[in-house]
Amino acid sequence: MAKKKESIDGLEKFNRVSPGANVILVILFVLLALVCVIPLIFIIIISISSEQSIARNGFSFIPEKFSLDAYEYLWSNRNMVFDALRVSVIVTVAGTILGLFLVTSMGYVL
Numbered sequence: 054m055a056k057k058k059e060s061i062d063g064l065e066k067f068n069r070v071s072p073g074a075n076v077i078l079v080i081l082f083v084l085l086a087l088v089c090v091i092p093l094i095f096i097i098i099i100s101i102s103s104e105q106s107i108a109r110n111g112f113s114f115i116p117e118k119f120s121l122d123a124y125e126y127l128w129s130n131r132n133m134v135f136d137a138l139r140v141s142v143i144v145t146v147a148g149t150i151l152g153l154f155l156v157t158s159m160g161y162v163l
Contacts, residue, residue, distance in 0.1 A: 094114075095112070095114065098114060098115075098116060099112055099116075100123050100124070101116065101119050101120065101121065101123075102116035102117075102118070102119065102120065103116070103117070103118040103119065103120035103122070104120070104122065105118070106118045
């Protein structure tokens with residue numbers, strides 16, 4: 054017979070989840086994962102849909118006509134996209150450094 058794992062001060066029973074609760078938690082986490090993933094998939098689908106099919110039928114998970122025009126537009130304006138990315142990175146880094154400086158300097162004043 055296998056020896057049952059001894060609990061420390063009876064805490065082992067508190068670390069167990071009943072099978073019913075486990076099913077509920079799995080369903081909850083699957084739903085939360087879908088809530089996070091489905092909008093990303095929808096954005097990708099919209100980005101490869103043609104502008105005319107979106108104007109005619111609206112947004113849908115199954116596009117009527119595929120098109121890479123949006124990506125061609127971004128590629129033709131890549132300098133503007135990279136400039137915007139550069140500004141975002143500079144603002145983020147500067148804001149982080151300034152925030153850290155202000156928080157750490159306030160600790161010494163108090």
